[in-house]
Amino acid sequence: MAIQSEPRTIRAPRGTTRSAKGWVQEAALRMLMNNLDPEVAERPSDLVVYGGIGKAARNWESFDKIVECLKDLEGDESLLIQSGKPVGIFKTHPHAPRVLISNSVLVPAFANWDTFHELDKKGLMMFGQMTAGSWIYIGSQGILQGTYETFAEAARQHSGGSLKGTLTLTAGLGGMGGAQPLAVTMNDGVMIGIEVDPKRIERRIHTRYCDVMVEKLDEALRLAEEAKSKGRPLSIGLVGNAAELLPEIVKRGIVPDFVTDQTSAHDPLNGYIPEGYSLEAAAELRQRDPKEYVRLSKRSMAKHVQAMLDLQKQGSVVFDYGNNIRQVAFDEGVKDAFNFPGFVPAYIRPLFCEGKGPFRWVALSGDSQDIYKTDELLLKLFPENQALRRWITLAQERVAFQGLPARICWLGYGERAKFGLAINEMVRKGEISAPIVIGRDHLDSGSVASPNRETEGMKDGSDAVADWAVLNALVNTASGASWVSFHHGGGVGMGYSLHAGMVVVADGSEEADEKLSRVLTTDPGMGIIRHADAGYDKAIETAKERGVRVPMLGI
Amino acid sequence: MAIQSEPRTIRAPRGTTRSAKGWVQEAALRMLMNNLDPEVAERPSDLVVYGGIGKAARNWESFDKIVECLKDLEGDESLLIQSGKPVGIFKTHPHAPRVLISNSVLVPAFANWDTFHELDKKGLMMFGQMTAGSWIYIGSQGILQGTYETFAEAARQHSGGSLKGTLTLTAGLGGMGGAQPLAVTMNDGVMIGIEVDPKRIERRIHTRYCDVMVEKLDEALRLAEEAKSKGRPLSIGLVGNAAELLPEIVKRGIVPDFVTDQTSAHDPLNGYIPEGYSLEAAAELRQRDPKEYVRLSKRSMAKHVQAMLDLQKQGSVVFDYGNNIRQVAFDEGVKDAFNFPGFVPAYIRPLFCEGKGPFRWVALSGDSQDIYKTDELLLKLFPENQALRRWITLAQERVAFQGLPARICWLGYGERAKFGLAINEMVRKGEISAPIVIGRDHLDSGSVASPNRETEGMKDGSDAVADWAVLNALVNTASGASWVSFHHGGGVGMGYSLHAGMVVVADGSEEADEKLSRVLTTDPGMGIIRHADAGYDKAIETAKERGVRVPMLGI
Ligand SMILES: NC(=O)c1ccc[n+]([C@@H]2O[C@H](COP(=O)([O-])OP(=O)(O)OC[C@H]3O[C@@H](n4cnc5c(N)ncnc54)[C@H](O)[C@@H]3O)[C@@H](O)[C@H]2O)c1
Ligand SMILES: NC(=O)c1ccc[n+]([C@@H]2O[C@H](COP(=O)([O-])OP(=O)(O)OC[C@H]3O[C@@H](n4cnc5c(N)ncnc54)[C@H](O)[C@@H]3O)[C@@H](O)[C@H]2O)c1
Structure with missing residues (x-):
């Protein structure tokens, strides 16, 4: 076979005819x-x-x-x-x-x-990020589901399982933050998203991720109040600067149910606009005096975080969304900055304790119908899971497939194996037209060691211990995953993470039954034992209930 | 079963009755x-x-x-x-x-x-070193063969194939370093081993690894000179601190033929005694002020390395024996620290290119006869290998078994699988009384990334690339090794290495045939592909000759 090693357009083959030997x-x-x-x-x-x-x-x-x-x-x-x-x-x-x-x-x-x-x-290395080098990236559906799941968990913990009749206040509707308005309305809530750049809001409205754009706080509050009282979901993009508008909201005695932030505070020079600056003025200052820019930017963030703390005192549920804004405020003298938690310890870790994480599957046929059939199967298998039903319904309406049709949802220990086997059964019976690939992000319950993100503030202080990621890769290999990967540096960059991935194929065979049931048990099982070992009650309970064996706990 | 979690004396069960389920x-x-x-x-x-x-x-x-x-x-x-x-x-x-x-x-x-x-x-970690945490340490013999080979190769390169009439100076007669005196005398040389803990020397004398113990440098030098001049092999354990005695030797203008070191310099807190400190005083300081201990320890290492450099300038052949002492000295300001090479690029890498490395096996019966039978088998299978015959003969004479009887020798790609299957056949036929455990050190041809030791000075500059160690652990898991391990920090300390180990059991079963033939092929095979990828001709040749598949080289 001649090798044609030039850049060119790649698209996966579709259909039921394969060119490989299995x-x-x-x-x-x-x-x-x-x-x-x-x-x-x-x-x-x-x-x-x-x-x-x-x-x-x-x-x-x-x-x-x-x-x-x-x-x-x-x-x-x-x-x-x-x-x-x-x-x-x-x-x-x-x-x-x-x-x-x-x-x-x-x-x-x-x-x-x-x-x-x-x-x-020198040609000796490559950056694999997480699902890039392990061949299981599925486009932007991932960030939407993750954000949706975060708000769903916040709702479960604080407002009876739904955001209906609640107001969420956030800022930053950029590349990832832009998933927030849709994630909130998918959970039936109302949200105001403060965004300094009106173009960003327009874009979210264009893609139907955000419902309306307003220029005035009064109007935003009026619309929000109205929707809230009627129990209707609504997302409002409010043009403005969070460092100005949050203190104003505090002053007015308004207490949103949930408060968070996704401005790019991790980058004070390029990711955050100081109070009192238009976009143009900010661009000019950034160019002319970057030091001064950073000083003003950080001072604004301190105000921003102070307002978040004030809202927390008034009764809002406040959390950091992984943009490092607490650290900046703390360094600026806001001593209580870390009084509100990061989103992983607050909302994601409890899910990790049940082996839940960004589970996903892809139809090798290329046929969207195959995914819709798995959607149906999912709802049939887990009829009691309302959040799941909402997500699937909305995803079908709102998410355009990119490349091979795929779906993502967060399933936990037990559920993954059950679902995987049921998919394999459908493939076997020909109800799905070609094999389904089942995988997950490396950001999962038992597969990643990343002290500034997934393993921040572990209960026992084991944030930096990475044996767990290694064991995850080994046990998935031992269980017969179709491919297994181990990466360094994903998400937070070189030096800061080690993590493992796996994919297992449901091709309808009996052999696949065995592999699926093993891999989809051990893989989320790693999340259970990792968190049980760290002392999380929920993980210990899950282990006991589900029979995950943790020798030192006598389980 | 009642748990009795107190220190106590442990000894493996012997014989053919097992208490486990397989x-x-x-x-x-x-x-x-x-x-x-x-x-x-x-x-x-x-x-x-x-x-x-x-x-x-x-x-x-x-x-x-x-x-x-x-x-x-x-x-x-x-x-x-x-x-x-x-x-x-x-x-x-x-x-x-x-x-x-x-x-x-x-x-x-x-x-x-x-x-x-x-x-x-906090109780969250343990240091596994290499074969300690992966349960395949076999005492000093494990390192004896490697040390023997290293000195033999040094002799081939620098003193006509024998150490006869030469003086080797080293320090550290601990767990692994204790093999040095015997390895040198097996090569007919004379050596002085400086060791701060007299108990360690006594132990080596007890096991016949070392010939005499002396308390004074003068006496050590006198004995060494006498033996050297008569061409007689002699090993001398000299009680003292290397950081004090090496500079003294330099000062006296004495130039040994070979100089190396095996203090546990990779662990400045626990593995090295600072100059001027008795063992007791060191233990007290280590407890009371670990920071200060490490500071003094590193300062002493810098002096120690400086003396090694001085001896090199005087004409000694100096090499680092894989304890990271050059790195510590370099960090302490000894800018020339890396002027003498590591033992791997100097003497070991050519063997790695053929998949050779510290292969070993253990008789679970506890019966020495089982090992002697494998010795015979080995000589029968590889009759053309004279070095092997010499080693086995000397080992039988000089090596006292420690714990379960065991043997080590360096076998390469092809040889390992052949030998493993032949052992399994003997177990099956009852010619060996109980199953044999087959494993290796983590320091092997394709299992370790350690830029200051095993992967120092790789031809393509890939010293720091650790994907290979990960792949080794994964492929051995995929091949059905009996147990697989992945460690950090072995040999050279935290931060400086990642490495994998494996053990596979020959229990006489057909299943074991399959596992042995796979694992004992892929495992040394990793050494071939790692070195072939780095551009070593010998590895590329071996791959071609033996049919190891390296896709990018078209093999
Ligand atoms: N840990 C996670 O999983 C996770 C997930 C999502 C986002 N994040 C973090 O969230 C942040 C946002 O990510 P992104 O990809 O959306 O970034 P982005 O740069 O695309 O978007 C940031 C947005 O904030 C707006 N903004 C800046 N300053 C503002 C101010 N003072 N008031 C109002 N709006 C302001 C910008 O105009 C921009 O639209 C990043 O720090 C990212 O690391 C983390
Ligand atoms: N690359 C290899 O194949 C290889 C082989 C053998 C050993 N090593 C390295 O060599 C080192 C020794 O290994 P080990 O298992 O023998 O360790 P060990 O801890 O059992 O022995 C070290 C010995 O050094 C002695 N010592 C410490 N400070 C001293 C000083 N200042 N002067 C004189 N003696 C001193 C100790 O008393 C001890 O007996 C380790 O760093 C190991 O990683 C590497």
């Missing part, structure tokens, strides 16, 4: 290609999928060789991928993974961007 | 216990096996629980060990490993001794 190999092939589909990838010609420089293969030569290897790979062989390059093929056995991947892993003392870039330049 | 589980049980046998372990009451603080289990509660779990473990279950603690049991399948281990792995930005010690104190 469906697992074919699945890896299509998912690699799907990651590079122009509908999915941010910069496909550079093999960049998402996350700045997160790639699916090291270079086009490697891409072509991986494709060639996958087509040729037997059902008892395993292909080894080292930072996006195929480096070996070994005989293993049918119940072993067909692909084993390690991306961007550096000896810790050298685990920094400088060393990485140097090795990258 | 031989693989029984093997893990006996090997864990054997690691803590007082004949094997350096400080068994603290669960310390070797390497300063390299432990087999996190604490006695964990040890007891691991034993309980292994006895109870089914042949299709896997036990997960996180830094020496049993944290979960999952259903996998018969061809999966029975135990999966991750020790001391930290998120890279936190991968330092301070964080480790803090977590260790």
